[in-house]
Amino acid sequence: MTVKSDPGNFFEDFIVGDELIHATPRTVTEADAALYLGLTGSRYAIYSADTFAQDCGLEGAPIDPLLAFHIVFGKTVPDISLNAVANLGYADGRFLRTVYPGDTLRAVSEVIGVRENSNGKTGVVWVRTTGYNQAGEEVLTYVRWAMVNKRDAASPAPETVAPDLPASVTPETLPRPEFSSAGFDFTLSGSPFGFEDYEIGEKIDHVDAFTVEEAEHQIATRLYQNTARVHFNQVEQAASRFGRRLIYGGVAISLARSLAFNGLSNAAEMIAINAGQHVNPLFAGDTVFAWSEVLDKADLGEGLGALRLRLVAVKNRACVDFPRHDAEGKYLPDVILDFDYWAAIPKRG
Amino acid sequence: MTVKSDPGNFFEDFIVGDELIHATPRTVTEADAALYLGLTGSRYAIYSADTFAQDCGLEGAPIDPLLAFHIVFGKTVPDISLNAVANLGYADGRFLRTVYPGDTLRAVSEVIGVRENSNGKTGVVWVRTTGYNQAGEEVLTYVRWAMVNKRDAASPAPETVAPDLPASVTPETLPRPEFSSAGFDFTLSGSPFGFEDYEIGEKIDHVDAFTVEEAEHQIATRLYQNTARVHFNQVEQAASRFGRRLIYGGVAISLARSLAFNGLSNAAEMIAINAGQHVNPLFAGDTVFAWSEVLDKADLGEGLGALRLRLVAVKNRACVDFPRHDAEGKYLPDVILDFDYWAAIPKRG
């Protein structure tokens, strides 16, 4: 009689080159889109209104790329990070294809790196995850790495393989969004500012804030079918050093991106992820604020540009002074997220 | 470098005659309808079942007019009431056209009145807001007024313009609902009582109650893309005189209307708003009870009538004694809503 419940993979189980086909494909619907609005407060017009999207040459309002990302990410959790101690980073993320309601997403990961830690108890695992739609087309792809427990501290260390990762997605390799700027309505979108109006080095305080409740992050994280126990099991978490449930980092990313509407209304579409760190934990009852910095700009041609943005989410304090590091360059304790991505934005023309 | 985040309009920004085109059009879907059921507990058959609606001559279950109202209202918040101290009232609201899943709503407001307060720090702004569908047809329209902060107390007072508002929508000008009473099923609707059965002056205790949680009102208010900070930002609210997040008044209206099913099952469709006051604040943890009074009746012809109803929502106590005013005619402290509207109701025939 085999044990039927799955304890998840441990560090020893990850072999460089292995491919993991993740369970539970997921048809994404307009219901996921509505729940995403209700749970994150997103107001980007292109994901909110069929008419607005159609004026931009799309067949209707697409699924927010971040929602697609969370769904793909969620599928990887039972195989990759069920026994993870920490999610360490993201790199080389690309949103390759518009997802529409009715599309079915599935996820596959390739193990691209392993390195045992000197304590012999944990190791770092790098995977490249790709999300596919029902036609087998690549929808999004990204690298993430996590620190994963060993099953048995006595098992031998594997040969270290550390993947060569780009510091950022370069302008030349940015995916081109499928929407056209020709019919983009700068009144209905909520802001008059286009690609030309943003300067490298510009910082934007997004002003608004969201206090997060347990029910909200749990509903969101279950919607993504992400099974990480730290988000859901208060009995287990009561015994952890935090004493409470941890909020899935993707919830923080989405809340911060929704707050970023106020200042970046027209940079609705995330097209690439350069890097990201969940700097400090977020808990229910905390209030999320956010600010952005324009790190770079890239011309995508035909009326479109891209902004490389640092998105910083902070808990329980306003961002008027753009908090990030202390005098010694260490993250402030109220910073929860430092996220580096590219977003497409139309030119005013 | 222009400041990119929007601080909202202040009293000085409102010029009578100005038109404000609000951002973020919104395609309303059956997902919004399901979330509305889950968040409000509505049980009106016509919004719950395609078959029931089709038997009444509609193409399928429409969107509850109150849900459409909240979505239209939500769009106006960033432009009208982000710097409001209080939402003072509603008048002359009309539901002009059935909204179906798939329709895209957008909102436009005209400034129809301004009056600076004697303190020189705030003023009252009146707007008429109209919601349009994707075909450009008027879906609903209403007047609301709010007390809005001045940016600068020293700026001169504008000339007072106080709009002439009807005390109520008169029977002659009531919108006629699109459903037909011919196929209305008084068993599946949940009550045998039709237009003939209600008497002017009749009071109905709706008996049931809903305790409201932070997550519930926040999800609802975000679904409506209403950005008023008082509902979401506990850090800011902790410093307010309430110390806590305020629940959007529309949540109270919807909960009370859902409770009103028990006693008014067949008066499902709101067709006009005469007046409304959010008398006292509602907070998470409070329990909402409701009662109704029939204020007037109007024959709409062809098997339909309308009831003019006072809907009173009360917190943390039952409504068996129809609480509203104290001996001196002042609202009791547990009354949260006094709402005056017309609902269509079929005749038994």
Next chain:
Amino acid sequence: MTVKSDPGNFFEDFIVGDELIHATPRTVTEADAALYLGLTGSRYAIYSADTFAQDCGLEGAPIDPLLAFHIVFGKTVPDISLNAVANLGYADGRFLRTVYPGDTLRAVSEVIGVRENSNGKTGVVWVRTTGYNQAGEEVLTYVRWAMVNKRDAASPAPETVAPDLPASVTPETLPRPEFSSAGFDFTLSGSPFGFEDYEIGEKIDHVDAFTVEEAEHQIATRLYQNTARVHFNQVEQAASRFGRRLIYGGVAISLARSLAFNGLSNAAEMIAINAGQHVNPLFAGDTVFAWSEVLDKADLGEGLGALRLRLVAVKNRACVDFPRHDAEGKYLPDVILDFDYWAAIPKRG
């Protein structure tokens, strides 16, 4: 002037043979399916992905039978159990037809038994409830019984009628699921284990757990349009022996079934309910764990089998030791649910 609000039926109102047509038919949509995922954490592939379901010969992802059950059950509450003291049991439940998004469910109950209790204040009422779709086809049927208050202790006891109920649904009378095992993908489903791999007597600890919040169970229970006051009215519950809102038993069943994915991924479809008891109350803040025992197996032919499963949900403790009874055969105080059902499962072939 008739009292318009409905106090619900009391024990005296139930006459054996009477048929109760329940109010508010309900079109079930993909939004209900998404909300169900978000609220319960279900990961069964067949309810999650159109492609997976289509590979199994269905037209698309069906509605989880448990979601359909809760919706049908919810409709019966205003007529059957509004004045119930306790929900005592289920028997002879059968899921007869696949429900798809767009189907409209309505419910009818027949009173099949009554027995007054010796205290003269309450009685047991048995009903058989059947859910129908828009074509009038039976979708599911089950018997439940509840202890209901008498309106007047002085009213005479009716003649006792105790229905003859099967101890379980026998293998010969099990509904055959509509999906085919031919295209069933044991990788995407999340587990390699098929019908052949489970043994009678096998126990499975489902390992994971969900802490439940007030907002979550309230949203779910309202989505099912279940109006039982004990779930929603904290003012009334504060005066009860529990002092708090009770969580609808169906929420516990669904959470436990979602947890059962880890160990029973391929036993996605519930086809019959043999018995069920809500052993102890579940409250917000409690953490639900679950374990299963294989009670029986039945061959359904053509690549399909069925497992008879005991599903035990437990609060606030892990299930590694399969907690259920104490040494004297009484339920442990942390057991909340003992549920006996059949699920279809494909053979590996």
